[in-house]
Amino acid sequence: MQGLIIKSTGSWYQVQTPDGKRYEARIKGKFRIKGLTTTNPIAVGDQVDFEFEPGSDNAVINNLHPRKNYIIRKSINLSKQAQIIAANLDQAFLVVTLASPRTSLGFIDRFLVTAEAYDIPAVLIYNKLDLFSDEGLEILAEHKSIYENIGYPCYEVSALVGTNINQVKELIKDKTTLFSGHSGVGKSSLINALLPDLSLRTGEVSDWSDKGMHTTTFAEMHQLPEGGFIVDTPGIRELGVIDIEQGELSHFFPEMRERLNQCRFNNCRHVNEPGCAIIAAVEEGEMELSRYESYLSIYHGHDTRA
Ligand SMILES: Nc1nc2c(ncn2[C@@H]2O[C@H](COP(=O)(O)OP(=O)(O)OP(=O)(O)O)[C@@H](O)[C@H]2O)c(=O)[nH]1
Numbered sequence: 505m506q507g508l509i510i511k512s513t514g515s516w517y518q519v520q521t522p523d524g525k526r527y528e529a530r531i532k533g534k535f536r537i538k539g540l541t542t543t544n545p546i547a548v549g550d551q552v553d554f555e556f557e558p559g560s561d562n563a564v565i566n567n568l569h570p571r572k573n574y575i576i577r578k579s580i581n582l583s584k585q586a587q588i589i590a591a592n593l594d595q596a597f598l599v600v601t602l603a604s605p606r607t608s609l610g611f612i613d614r615f616l617v618t619a620e621a622y623d624i625p626a627v628l629i630y631n632k633l634d635l636f637s638d639e640g641l642e643i644l645a646e647h648k649s650i651y652e653n654i655g656y657p658c659y660e661v662s663a664l665v666g667t668n669i670n671q672v673k674e675l676i677k678d679k680t681t682l683f684s685g686h687s688g689v690g691k692s693s694l695i696n697a698l699l700p701d702l703s704l705r706t707g708e709v710s711d712w713s714d715k716g717m718h719t720t721t722f723a724e725m726h727q728l729p730e731g732g733f734i735v736d737t738p739g740i741r742e743l744g745v746i747d748i749e750q751g752e753l754s755h756f757f758p759e760m761r762e763r764l765n766q767c768r769f770n771n772c773r774h775v776n777e778p779g780c781a782i783i784a785a786v787e788e789g790e791m792e793l794s795r796y797e798s799y800l801s802i803y804h805g806h807d808t809r810a
């Protein structure tokens with residue numbers, strides 16, 4: 505039988521078959537990703553084959569289908585060990601706000617770089633619109649001109665009041681969508697507004713903490729009545745930057761990517777080289793300074809803006 509993993513703990517998985525039936529299953533055999541040892545080889549979003557052991561109703565997963573993408577969390581101590589958090593995502597939402605706690609451009613850019621590296625289309629959702637001051641609305645307009653120009657859709661909503669929630673419903677229909685964002689921006693409130701039957705607890709400090717690789721992973725996909733899934737994984741609510749080679753970083757800035765072959769040197773770092781097309785684009789106002797600053801900050805590995 506074939507199914508979709510919709511829930512994972514450290515030791516068992518919930519698989520949903522195309523007819524909507526759900527089974528609890530365990531893994532048999534080894535599933536490996538090149539160059540990585542994974543503590544949990546299968547994650548929500550994975551398509552798997554499974555069978556029942558003869559004479560029992562234990563479902564056993566025996567095959568993993570190829571993934572279009574996946575996100576991992578690396579162990580802090582064991583750099584080659586990783587946990588797979590979710591697979592086959594159609595899009596990643598970063599829920600942000602310009603009320604409190606206001607999300608910074610640096611934080612948004614780090615998220616966008618990560619999504620590019622994972623090959624997952626990213627969307628920015630500005631929540632708490634009902635609380636935006638005039639200044640907040642001005643900043644919103646600036647953000648939209650920065651991000652929409654380089655291909656990242658932006659939506660403004662109020663999870664509390666219900667403003668523009670239908671637009672977001674349209675966006676997530678028939679898709680598998682990851683929700684990320686700082687604590688307190690309203691992810692749970694937004695998911696509750698989209699999926700009223702679910703009732704996630706809001707306004708509580710997340711009880712997840714990084715206790716190392718032995719902590720039980722718990723990720724879940726919530727099925728939408730209109731079709732599609734919301735992926736809610738407490739452990740990666742703030743998708744961090746994954747290991748990116750310095751020389752590759754510019755490929756994950758779409759507006760840099762399209763100019764890379766115009767630099768004088770083909771090993772240009774876009775830091776201070778003569779004839780750099782990126783620096784010229786910033787000087788001519790064709791690339792946003794804030795985006796370039798985020799590039800430099802991540803490049804030099806001291807991105808502390810949160
Ligand atoms: N005014 C207003 N308040 C909101 C809105 N959305 C969420 N809130 C409030 O913001 C606070 C945090 O909301 P949550 O939904 O718990 O935020 P979260 O992002 O899930 O936070 P974590 O669970 O810590 O990751 C709560 O007090 C919500 O009621 C909104 O659109 N407008």
Ligand SMILES: [Zn+2]
Binds near residue numbers: 779782
């Ligand atoms: Zn350059």
